[in-house]
Amino acid sequence: MTELKYIAVRNFLKEQIQQGTFGVGDFLPSENELCRKFSITRTTARKALDELLKEGFIEKKHGKGSCVIERRKSLGLLTVKGFSEAVGKNVKTIFIQKPTLQKLNSSIITALKDEDKKSDYWFFERLRCVGETPVMIEKNWFSNISLPKFKDVSFIDNSFFKTLSQKYFIEIIGSSQELRAEFANKEVAKILQIEIHSPILHISVQFKTSVSNLTIYSELYCNTKKFPIGNNYYI
Amino acid sequence: MTELKYIAVRNFLKEQIQQGTFGVGDFLPSENELCRKFSITRTTARKALDELLKEGFIEKKHGKGSCVIERRKSLGLLTVKGFSEAVGKNVKTIFIQKPTLQKLNSSIITALKDEDKKSDYWFFERLRCVGETPVMIEKNWFSNISLPKFKDVSFIDNSFFKTLSQKYFIEIIGSSQELRAEFANKEVAKILQIEIHSPILHISVQFKTSVSNLTIYSELYCNTKKFPIGNNYYI
DNA sequence: AAATTTAACTTGTACGTACAAGCTGTTGGC
DNA sequence: GCCAACAGCTTGTACGTACAAGTTAAATTT
Incomplete structure (x- = not known):
């Protein structure tokens, strides 16, 4: 099973961006350069760039090129920023339940999309604390179909989303x-x-991801008395 | 100035969807049918459908077709769009306090930016109801400096933001x-x-606005028992 | 009757070509 | 020196072709 060409190019460029080879404001190689470098046609090069575009890594400028932008992290409420950035500093994370493959829990069944009702799902539960104060319970689950290779990985920087991005090339x-x-x-x-x-x-x-049939479901329970939940949005 | 082909096809299909010719769950004409109907190539037909895809009107199913889905409204209540669009229709709005110019209320002083502490401010308070059920209290205020011409206007479609945009050309x-x-x-x-x-x-x-020294402050109190607050965000 | 194969559709990927349109530095002409 | 034209890059649109792969229903075999 060889990887699709546009996916390969997308992943190559995404890695370069994440490693800082291309920083914010830099221009990626032009479509024609990509064609030569990867022995592909412009159609395929454009498709790879379109992927990066809709994942929020670049913006395209007519006549100039594809420019790396600050990835919009403040999606909606608590989203990609993750807990640490939303609440501030000094956050501890405790696993109440490490990732395990489970049958469906009926209490959440209504929220699931139809295609997710058929499969087992990965589940993990964490407690987020600020200092010694427990602040948020976080339950996460997602279908086993789209991510069969998922294992009890150690999360990068305690961030599930960062792990998804850097190990699986999946973006929110x-x-x-x-x-x-x-x-x-x-x-x-x-x-x-x-x-x-x-x-x-x-x-x-x-959470809708860049993998079409992978939806991540989360249930959060927050004690906002001392630490209100924050959120920023800017165009 | 003639319209681009893929835009024309996109607009045609979008109108059909909005008028209900294609309802949720229906499949649009296949790519090849669109080619014949509009005398275009499949590349162009696919581009038109890709537009509808990223605007959230359809989802594509390999081997089956393009299926009309419940449109996601990007940017729900907690971001930019306003209450009516977030909760749906059937919303009544009652003014508890019509817009008046007031002195500062100390209860909110901490939230204010420094430059806003010096001036008087416009204040208005509304109650939002779904059907006959009161759901949200909304208190709004903003400095008099940036909007001295503001008056007790009748809001367009009951929307303060729409009024700001259309009467004052101020965007959130x-x-x-x-x-x-x-x-x-x-x-x-x-x-x-x-x-x-x-x-x-x-x-x-x-709310940060396109006028640099105009910040709008809101305090919302929501009864979420029957009507939880919704919020969508898509890149 | 049931299971399997096939055919005819659908979308997905990838090839190649052509020209339009936007940006930028260079080159001439004034 | 200044400005206009141009050349050479960039991305955008649109054409056409081919085959892979998923879906479905009809046809065929068992």
């Missing part, structure tokens, strides 16, 4: 969220070390 | 937010018609 390209203020139930209250029936922020997220 | 170019789950206090509980100490979602927003 969007998110859909629902926010609710709720009373903490017994389980959540215990883990977050708060009174039962304290108000907590419950966030349900679906 | 970013936002910074803080989210908290809190107990409803007496005042909020009364307006939202809920029990005191119910959990509510409190969102503090600063």
Whole structure:
């Protein structure tokens, strides 16, 4: 199973960007240069660049070239920035449940897309603390179909998304969220070390990725009393 | 100036979708059919469909066709677009306080930027209801300096942002937010018609605008029990 | 009747070509 | 020196072709 050409070129360029060979503001090799370097046609070169475009790595300028841009990290709420950047410093992460392959949990079944209902899914659960204070419970799951090689990898910088990007070349390209203020139930209250029936922020997220049939589902339970959840968006 | 072919095809299909000729779940004409109908090549037909794909109108299924999907509204409530678009239709808006020029309210002073502390500010407060159910209290204020001509205008489509854009040519170019789950206090509980100490979602927003010294501050108090707050973001 | 093969569709990838249109530095002419 | 024209790059649009691969239903075999 040999890799598709445009995927290979995309991955090559993405690595170069992530390693800093091409920094923000730099121009990538032109389409014709890519053609020569990889022995491909311009159609294929353009397709590779289109991938980087829709993943938010570059912008194309007519008559000039493809320019590396600051990847938009502040997607929606808590998204790609990840917890550490959203809340600030001094964050500890504790695995409540390391990644395991499981059957469906009926409590989340309604949120799942149809194609994800058929397969097993990877699940992991973490507790995020600021200093010694537990602040957020994070449950994540995703179908086994699109990522069968996924293993209990050690996450790069404790970031699942960074790991996805750098080990699997999968990018988050969007998110859909629902926010609710709720009373903490017994389980959540215990883990977050708060009174039962304290108000907590419950966030349900679906992350759309650059792999069309991979959707990542997260359920977040946040104690916002000391540490409100932050979010920035700029065009 | 004649329209580009793939744009023309895209627009044709988009209109058909918006008018309901193709509903959610329907398949658009195949690429080859589009070629015949519009006298174009498959490259061009695919480009038109790619546009619809990245605008969120369709999804493509290998071997089957292009399927119309529920359109995702990019940038939901918490970002730029405003309440009506985020929650859907059937939204009523009641002014609790029409726009008035006021002195600073100390309760919000901490959130204000320094340059805004010196001036008077416009303030207005609204209650958003879905059907007959009050769902969100919205308090807005902004400095009088940048918008001295602001008056008690009737908002276009009940949208403050649309009014800003169309009457003053001011665009929202970013936002910074803080989210908290809190107990409803007496005042909020009364307006939202809920029990005191119910959990509510409190969102503090600063909107950055295309006018450099105009920042809009909002405090939102949401009853998320029936209507969770939604938010979508796609690159 | 049931299982398998086949044919006819669909989209996906990749090849190659041509010209339009935007950007930039060089080259002439004034 | 200044400005216009040009040449040589860039990306954008659009043409055409070929085959791979997924889907489905009809035809064939078992």
